[in-house]
Amino acid sequence: MTDRNNSPKRPREEDGEDEFNGPPRKRSASRSPPANGSPTYRIAERPRRYSHEDSPNEPTYYRNRSRSRSKSLSRGDSVSRSTSGRRSRSPPPTPPPPKPTKLHYRPTMILRGHKKAVSAVKFSPDGKWIASCSADCTVKIWDAQTGRLEHTLEGHLAGISTIAWSPDSRILASGSDDKSIRLWDVSTGLAHPTPFIGHHNYVYSIAFSPKGNMLVSGSYDEAVFLWDVRAARVMRSLPAHSDPVGGVDFVRDGTLNVSCSHDGLIRIWDTATGQCLRTLVHEDNAPVTSVIFSPNGKYVLAWTLDSSVRLWNYIEGKGKCVKTYQGHINKTYSLSGAFGTYGSDPPHEYAFVASGSENGDLIFWDVSSKNVLQRIENGHSDAVLSVDTHPTEKLVVSGGLDKTVRVWRDTTKPPQAAAEIIAVEAVTNGYDPDVLPPNPFGDI
């Protein structure tokens, strides 16, 4: 797969170009069969993010495997690393200093405590906390360094699909299947008395504006709402989509929002006027379940249920898909991920895309070359629903259907040394920090 860049198909590029920018009728014609064929099917197939618990085909086999795996984790992991090393062997042209071709994220913590699947995990903007939300109707806040459980936020009446930190890390917002959005004071762990009520169906995705004064939410009721956070009222309702809205995000200066939906559209909105400024559609029209802006706000990254993550340049022309990242499995759940950085300081800093997979893997792609920098095989014992990267450190957190939150740290050590390090793995049950074995990566 990573060899596609060097594919011998290059000479036919021009044909492909025409195909890609195909005229309107072609696109609608080609997409109509799947669109007509399965709207209801699609929704049924991808129910709420965490409902895997109830699904009858949940194999106990997974749990067994996970237990056995965690015993022999050191071995299994070193194997996975070496395979991932082989996989990404075609290196991009090396500028000085050489661009790393591999990442070495290793498990540092397993945070247990959620009673049902974990639907989203997020680092706080100040990097101190990890928030995780779950189908068990709770949000948990963990210390990002020690893994200590700081708060369990209870109050929602149904499973929680999404969380968002306010920019000052003092407030956490959560969106739930009880149709409400709640704000929580992170220092006290108490809910703000007035929930945001207005959505007619499950809240799927929320995001704070960079100033923290606005919140955008996307819901199963197909609407996108802009909220005035101070007054807890809907400021603007965006007539967004004709299918459940999967993801929403704010751009870094707050002037744009993005929303995506199961109807296959990604729309860019002007925050100030509420007008749609751009619509991005891929020819295959696969349901889009999650979308984020790039750190510099010039691209959007979207997860689709055809096992692809696509990077769109929404500014140029009518918007164009510039990268497709593949190699993970994503056909049922709303996976979400994040951008991370690797390499050294800014002139030689590179970006990667982190995503989970429904087979329990975590995958990191280089943004430009699309090479897999690391695949953590069986990082979770079940689908990995959410991945987030630390704002400053080389840390990744993931949460999944196996009810755990896992923290991974990049080890810059050479691979041969990593084998010994991994022998002591820090595992915490999330309740008792004193039981934590010494963390070998704490000072890296």
Added chain:
Amino acid sequence: MNLSLIDPFVLAQDCPEVITGRLRSGHSTSIRFSHRGDLLASGRHDGIVVVFDIETNGVARKLRGHTRQIQSLSWSTNDRYLLSAGQDWKCVLWDLKDGSRVRTVRFEAAIFIAELHPQDHMKFAAALFEDQPVLVDMSADTPVKHTLPTIPRRPPMERENVSEKQAAQDAKQTTTVTLFTPSGDHIIAGTNKGWLNIIDANTYEMKYSFRVGNNILVLIRLTQSGRNMVLNSSDRIVRTIPLPDFSDPKLDFDALQLEVEHKFQDLVQRLSWNHVTFSSSGDYVAASTWMNHHIYVWERGQGSLVKILEGTREELSVVEWHPFRPFVAAVGVDSGRVWLWSILQPQRWSALAPDFVEVEENVEYIEREDEFDIQPIEEIHKRRLDQEDEEVDVLTVEPIKTTAQFAVGDFRMPVLLDIEASDSEDEVVAIGAGQFRRRSPGAGREWMNEEAGAGANGTATPPVNGTKRRRAG
């Protein structure tokens, strides 16, 4: 970030057109935009200062401390501090981070206007009613007031043979408006006899005077660069005057000649103007009209009237132009509402789907040769992926010039979640299901009685004494 996606024709418009909204919190009497343009401070008739968030049109902060109507407002350059001058004869410097009163300065006279120093938020200049204008230094706990001169500086030969009568007249002059130049080195002041004075802000020395007319100068405003000035005078003429660069050390005040560039007036109706403001770029001048419902907008290139903003059913007092957007806010005199004018952006239908194109007239579609060729899906996928070979940079942030950007470490307005609950200006309060009663007078105004609380800031009584002593001496 949104600018690259917006219709360039909309972006090219730089003058607001229609009412796009209104803000309401009590009865507003005075407004001022923050420098970054995301906040609008509104001083109310009951002495409360309300800070609106322009993005949400909601209240971001309420500041309680004045007992009477707010006369003027001024923001510090970093937008963290706000100076309010009230008709209770005091000025309060607020820290918007926590809503506290940093300093309270009392005067022995009513205040026309108080303007913060652009570099140092602990200094401000104030014009007082029938009193000398002052420059107040609040850096110490006890504010120090420096009296500024009012008597115009006349040319040397005139200075020598000043008649008795003229000297008496000069002594009767009072300053009605003061403000700082952008560097903060000079204070521009206007008097009730139509003199425009330029005062050195460090030596308090009169550097230059210029007679604009015979009538009271009501308001002076500068463009952001400080190179243009607009004057509102009670003779029903709005004047614009280009200014030299006062921060230039080679500037010779004795040789300085100011000239009026434009005189805007309504010759037919003889309208007088309540308040004037420059547009963000300085290309337009807007003025609200006395006993009338309109805002006149002139452009400075030709000096012609380009637009009359209307739509309210009331007279407008203070009018303010947003620091960088075509966006005007004005206070309704009767209702106390803040009216907002801006540009309506039509939805572009082509944005709703990538295959939509906006065309002037029908176009015959010509299909491509291979448009309906059937190709294997695998082939298409592979080709598409192969094309994705460009380098993408998702990290580098490109600076945006037009809008005021937040730098790291800049002050950000905290988001208060209980702001609506603290709303006490509503005249009716709910006392049960469907039952309301009028708020008892004085309820929710406990802050009025906390004069001792102001003393905690170390400013309650000493300045009053200080002023008295000085005047007695």
